[in-house]
Every structure is written in C-alpha cells, then in structure tokens.
Amino acid sequence: SSSNSSFSRELRDDLVHSSSHTASNKAQILTMPQFNLRDNLIKCELLKNEDQYTYLEDFSIFLGTYNVNGQAPKESLSPWLNSTVLPPDMYCIGFQELDLSKEAFFFNDTPKEMEWTNAVGRALHPDAKYALVKLVRLVGIMLIFYVKKEHAEFISVVEAETVGTGIMGRMGNKGAVAIRFLFHNSSICVVNSHLAAHIEEYERRNQDYKDICSRLQFRQLDPTQPPVTIMKHDAVLWIGDLNYRITDLDVSSVKELIDKKDFETLHRIPLLFLQFHFKDVKFMQHQAEAFTITNDGQVPCQFEFITKPNEPTYCKPWLTANPPKGFIAQGASVDVELEVFVNRSTAPKLNSGAEEIEDILVLHLERGKDYFIPVTGNYLSSCYGTSILSLCNLKEPVQEMPQETLRKLVSAEMSLGENAVSTEKPLDIPKELWMMVDHLFRNAIKQEDIFQQPGLRSEFAEIRDCLDTGIPDSLPGSNHSVAEALLLFLDALPEPVVPYSFYPQCLENCSSASQCEKIISMLPRCHENVFNYLAAFLRELLKNSASNRLDSKILATIFASLLLKSQKKQDLGEKRKTQEFFHHFLVQGPS
Known part of the structure; x- marks a missing residue:
C-alpha cells in the first residue's frame, strides 16, 4: 500500500512539475547543434546572466483526459472544453481507449482518430481562435495540442513520441504519448498515459511509470546529440485517466540579449583513473x-x-x-x-x-x-538468445554448461547447420520452452487475457534465472509473467522458429493450408517440433476461449510476428501474410 500511495502522490494534480535550475546544472541540459566551444561558452554566459535578459509571463493551459471506451463522439464536447470564462492559451486534450478493436490494437489504424479530433476542434472556447499544433496517437492513447493563434509564432521545436508498456514492453494497449515544444524561452513536455487498471495492479503501474520516464525520449534535430528525456524540461505536464484542470504556467521570455564574447583561456578537469x-x-x-x-x-x-x-x-x-x-x-x-x-x-x-x-x-x-x-x-549465459538447436543439444541448464562447451557447440552449429548435433540423441524441443508451455498448460489454460496482459519485470527475472540454472524445478511468478517470458524467449532466438531462409516461401504460399503445412514439414527437425508443439498448445487455449477471451486472430497476430520474421523491416502486407500463414495451424491441426 505504501507503493500505491507513493504512485498516487506522483500522479495527482501536483504532477505539474516546474523545476528551477541553477546555471551550473541547467548547462548540462542545453542542446548543442554543434560541438562548438565558442557557441557553448556564449550559452554559458547567457545562463549566468539569465535574470538580466528574461522575464516570466503567466499562461493558462487546459489539461483534460477522456477515456472513451472505444465509443464514437455522440454529443458536443463544449460543456467540457468551454467550462472557463476566459479562453485558455493552450489546450492539451488526452484520450484513452480510443478504439478497442483488434485492427487498432495490432495495426494502429483507426477512424476514431479523426472523429474525436473533429469533435475537439468544434468544441474549443468560442472567444478565441486556435491552431492545431500537434497530434500523436499510440493505438487508443491520443494527445492533441492546440494553441491560441496569436501564440503560434512563439511555439518551436515541436516533437512527439510514444512508448508502449504492454506485452513485451511494445504493444500499445498500455503506455504513453507525449509532445514536447519550446514556448518562448521555456521547454515544456506534456504526457498522456494509460496504465494498468484496478487497485491491486499498483506494482505494475509503478513499473510502467518508471518505464515511461526512462524510455520515452525525444530525438534531436542533430542526430549526434543525445535524446531528451521527459524530465529534462522546464515544465512537465502529466495527464492520464484524470478529469480536467486549468493550470497556470510561468514561461520565460527574452527581453534583451548580451553581446557575444571571445574566451581564449584554457581549462582543466581533474579526472582520476577510472575502470x-x-x-x-x-x-x-x-x-x-x-x-x-x-x-x-x-x-x-x-x-x-x-x-x-x-x-x-x-x-x-x-x-x-x-x-x-x-x-x-x-x-x-x-x-x-x-x-x-x-x-x-x-x-x-x-x-x-x-x-x-x-x-x-x-x-x-x-x-x-x-x-x-x-x-x-x-x-552469465542464458537460454534467452541461444538457438533452438543448441538448446536441444544441451541436456543441462545453460549456466551449468562450461562456456567453452557452449562456444564449441554454437561454432559447430554455425558451420554445419542441422548436422551439428552431439553424439547423444538431442531433445525433441528445448527443455526451457517445454517448462514454460507446460506451466501455462497446467495453470493458465483458462486465464483471462493470457498473452495480452504484461507481467512484472521482477518476476521475469526470477523465471529467467530458473530456466538458466534449473533451480527450482517449477516456475515462479504469475501466469501473465510466464506468458510474457515465453514470448520474450521466442523473440530472442538468433534464428526464428521458421528460419529466415523459409520466409519468402511462407509469404508466397500463405493462402494455401496444404502448402503452409508442407513448408513446416521441410524445416530442420527441432524447428519443426517447436512450431508444431506451440501450435498444438495454442489450439488447446482456443478450446477455452470462453474463459480466456482469446480468438485465433489475436493469437495469429501475436505469434506470427515471433515465429515468422524477416531480416528486413516488414511492411503491413507482409505482416498480414504471416498472420494468414500461421492462422491455418490454429483453426485446424496437421493433416
């Protein structure tokens, strides 16, 4: 409960974070278009004399969020967005669960974006004219930024980024979207987040909040410069599942400039020998x-x-x-x-x-x-990132094998392919894969939202250590953590379950169930075993769809991206073909 209280404190109204900087630490967050000593010395002098050439102005920002539960706008938003006597200087409007359809979840495409954007545009305060500066969306999480037209010329360096914290830390059913911009002389970042629901999920929300703060980074115009994180701004406005509020913000504006100077003196930095x-x-x-x-x-x-x-x-x-x-x-x-x-x-x-x-x-x-x-x-070597063939030839846990043995095995595999097996009969499938699937078959066959709700990183670490050491014999953690551990295992394979060389054939024959089955029969034996074992397990899950709320399209979308990979970036057409290929094995077993 203490963690929950801490999280609540971080996300309540005082998350409007205004930070004051000293000249010394503010110098650390300056953008540097070039690694140029003269320009940066000038910036340092400007910072030291900042009070002489800047002043603060008050501006009002309307911050609002709306969880629309996949619905289209049915009535005017004016009572919500026109609730103030004076028109705000800016609007930052966030939405959650904009579209709950599978198409939006897996392909990030939805007509609801335009419907709600138009609804917002029609409902802004009538006593001012506004310009749409930026819109950013991740699946159902959207953020729209409007500014009064008279302020638009003072907005610059506008960037938007997203980060998903769903399954495998990628899927965008949970996560955040953010917009950063420079207004006059102040850098501002607005974040709209959608985190795990329910009181008991506080630990997951804490983890997601930390992930968003660390992973959501804005690329700079100069690619040689480091990205800018959320908290490296003069003001951070965080919204998510709140109602709405009007926030006054002090913005720094320039009133005069000081002359440039030349600095020719030398510097020195004491730095002890480090290792x-x-x-x-x-x-x-x-x-x-x-x-x-x-x-x-x-x-x-x-x-x-x-x-x-x-x-x-x-x-x-x-x-x-x-x-x-x-x-x-x-x-x-x-x-x-x-x-x-x-x-x-x-x-x-x-x-x-x-x-x-x-x-x-x-x-x-x-x-x-x-x-x-x-x-x-x-x-410490891990089954994560070790090939299927190597794992099938390792009877003991990875960390019990001498590094030299594992190295020789992988080297032989790379040179000889499937023929690089040990003198003993290899396992049919990697024992680590069997442990995870067996755990899920015994414990999670009816688990609601299995493979759709992410687990906890701390529990993944325990599962990974168990697989790599063989201690204990049964897997720890929740069903969702084991499910995510399985997906991460498949994602980390150096060669996917369907090897890269078979990928073009899979796309060409994706519409024919018999041809798809023939391709799988041609895979190296251990790869074929893994593919058929996973497909059989997923068909068992589908028999319990009334409880676990899975369907074949969801499973095809999740697993096709892991089992059938391209060495190049896939386009949308390729993704759909890989899903069609794998879907054959979910709706019917091998003939």
Whole structure:
C-alpha cells in the first residue's frame, strides 16, 4: 500500500512539475547543434546572466483526459472544453481507449482518430481562435495540442513520441504519448498515459511509470546529440485517466540579449583513473555505475565520448553512457552514468562467447586530453538468445554448461547447420520452452487475457534465472509473467522458429493450408517440433476461449510476428501474410 500511495502522490494534480535550475546544472541540459566551444561558452554566459535578459509571463493551459471506451463522439464536447470564462492559451486534450478493436490494437489504424479530433476542434472556447499544433496517437492513447493563434509564432521545436508498456514492453494497449515544444524561452513536455487498471495492479503501474520516464525520449534535430528525456524540461505536464484542470504556467521570455564574447583561456578537469567492472550481467537486467566530472578550471568546457578508429559508435551496443556529451560550466560538475543492458540483439554473441563484456570508452575534453575508461564484466549465459538447436543439444541448464562447451557447440552449429548435433540423441524441443508451455498448460489454460496482459519485470527475472540454472524445478511468478517470458524467449532466438531462409516461401504460399503445412514439414527437425508443439498448445487455449477471451486472430497476430520474421523491416502486407500463414495451424491441426 505504501507503493500505491507513493504512485498516487506522483500522479495527482501536483504532477505539474516546474523545476528551477541553477546555471551550473541547467548547462548540462542545453542542446548543442554543434560541438562548438565558442557557441557553448556564449550559452554559458547567457545562463549566468539569465535574470538580466528574461522575464516570466503567466499562461493558462487546459489539461483534460477522456477515456472513451472505444465509443464514437455522440454529443458536443463544449460543456467540457468551454467550462472557463476566459479562453485558455493552450489546450492539451488526452484520450484513452480510443478504439478497442483488434485492427487498432495490432495495426494502429483507426477512424476514431479523426472523429474525436473533429469533435475537439468544434468544441474549443468560442472567444478565441486556435491552431492545431500537434497530434500523436499510440493505438487508443491520443494527445492533441492546440494553441491560441496569436501564440503560434512563439511555439518551436515541436516533437512527439510514444512508448508502449504492454506485452513485451511494445504493444500499445498500455503506455504513453507525449509532445514536447519550446514556448518562448521555456521547454515544456506534456504526457498522456494509460496504465494498468484496478487497485491491486499498483506494482505494475509503478513499473510502467518508471518505464515511461526512462524510455520515452525525444530525438534531436542533430542526430549526434543525445535524446531528451521527459524530465529534462522546464515544465512537465502529466495527464492520464484524470478529469480536467486549468493550470497556470510561468514561461520565460527574452527581453534583451548580451553581446557575444571571445574566451581564449584554457581549462582543466581533474579526472582520476577510472575502470568499471560489472559483475554477473544477465539478459535484460540493467546494471549501472556512475562517476562525476568536475570542472575546476578557469573557463567552461565540454566533453564527449568519441568513437575509436574503425568503429561505428563510441561504445559496444550493450553499453550506454548518459549523457554521452555535455557542457560543464566553470566550477560545476556533471554525473555520467554507464549502463550495461543485454537484449535480444546482443545476447547471441555473448552466449556463444564470440563477444565478451569488454570495451574501452574514450572521453575527450575540448582543448584538453583524452581519458581512457576500461569497462569489463562477466556475462552469465542464458537460454534467452541461444538457438533452438543448441538448446536441444544441451541436456543441462545453460549456466551449468562450461562456456567453452557452449562456444564449441554454437561454432559447430554455425558451420554445419542441422548436422551439428552431439553424439547423444538431442531433445525433441528445448527443455526451457517445454517448462514454460507446460506451466501455462497446467495453470493458465483458462486465464483471462493470457498473452495480452504484461507481467512484472521482477518476476521475469526470477523465471529467467530458473530456466538458466534449473533451480527450482517449477516456475515462479504469475501466469501473465510466464506468458510474457515465453514470448520474450521466442523473440530472442538468433534464428526464428521458421528460419529466415523459409520466409519468402511462407509469404508466397500463405493462402494455401496444404502448402503452409508442407513448408513446416521441410524445416530442420527441432524447428519443426517447436512450431508444431506451440501450435498444438495454442489450439488447446482456443478450446477455452470462453474463459480466456482469446480468438485465433489475436493469437495469429501475436505469434506470427515471433515465429515468422524477416531480416528486413516488414511492411503491413507482409505482416498480414504471416498472420494468414500461421492462422491455418490454429483453426485446424496437421493433416
């Protein structure tokens, strides 16, 4: 209940977050169109003298949300949007559950967007003229931003982003949409969120809130610049399942400019020799370490992690420095966080031993020296990101196998294909896959919204550790967490259940059930076994659709995207064909 209270406090009316910045820490969040010392020194001087050339103005913002439960507008919204005597300067109107149809959920396409947008436009305050600045939508979560026409010229740098927190952290039935903009001299971010319902789901809501804050990032016009997170704004307005309110906002405006100056003095930054070791790195488990850069020199300076020769980025894909570049005022400090996170893209090579947690960051100081920061760690191999064939040849849990044995097995598999089997008879399917499906078959065959409601990340970690170590024998966590763990397992496979080489044939023959069945019979034996095993399990789920509320189209949409993948980005037509292909195996068993 304490977590629930904490979350409630964070999301009530005082979530209108106005932050005041000192010159030193505000310098850390400046956008930098170019890594140019002269320009940034000027910005630093402007910040130090900010009070001399800026003043605050009050503006009113109408913040409102409406959970429409998939309905079309049936009556005027004027009583809601015209509830104030004076017309507000801005409107930020959010919607939840705009469209509950399967088409909207899986294809993000809905006629309701235009219907509700028009309803809002017709109902704005009649005593002012408004301009539509931006609209952003993720499935049924939508945010519309209007501003009085006389203020439009002072709006700039408008960006919109979305983040889904549904199944596998992607599907947009839950999540948030956001719009950021610069109004006069203040940066503002508006967030509309739709989180898990019911009191007992407070832990899930807390997790979603943290995910939204960390994952929702706005790309900058300069692609070399780091993205801007929600809280890196002068004001954050958060709405979601609230009614409405009028908020007064202090906005900084420029009243005069100071002259540019040249700065030729040198700077120095004391930085002790640093090295970082991350212990027991696991699949999809964040680890972070931080250090501080302090500028005790005579002038401001800037830093940047630079790329090494013949490498595309400044660090390995499993490593991130935040911020990767920045500007430090004289006498100020900045905290840099190094984060390690192994995902489905980086896990395969780490599992096989082809790569290790090892990198060297080069921290460059403008007009200064370079510092070399070694980053090492030990990675605990996982069934996540290990191939079907390798897992079928491993009788013991992954972490009980010597790394060298796993490496040789994967190397042999890559060179010999299906013939790369051990001298013993391989398993029919990976034991890890069997454990998850067996758990769901015994416990979740009638579970409502199975494979549609996400689980908890903490429970996924327990499930992953259980599969990788074999301890305990039964899986922990809720049915929804086990279901999501199964989807993540399929998503992380280096080669999908239907190998990439078979993908074109699947698209060409998707309308013929007999041809689809023939293609599956041609797969490598362990891949064929996994495909048929999953299809048989899903058909059992459909027999209990009255309880679990599943249908064949939902399952085809979810699983086709995991079992039949393209090495290139799929278009909408391809996605529909993969769903048609897999749908044959849900409505009828193999002949």
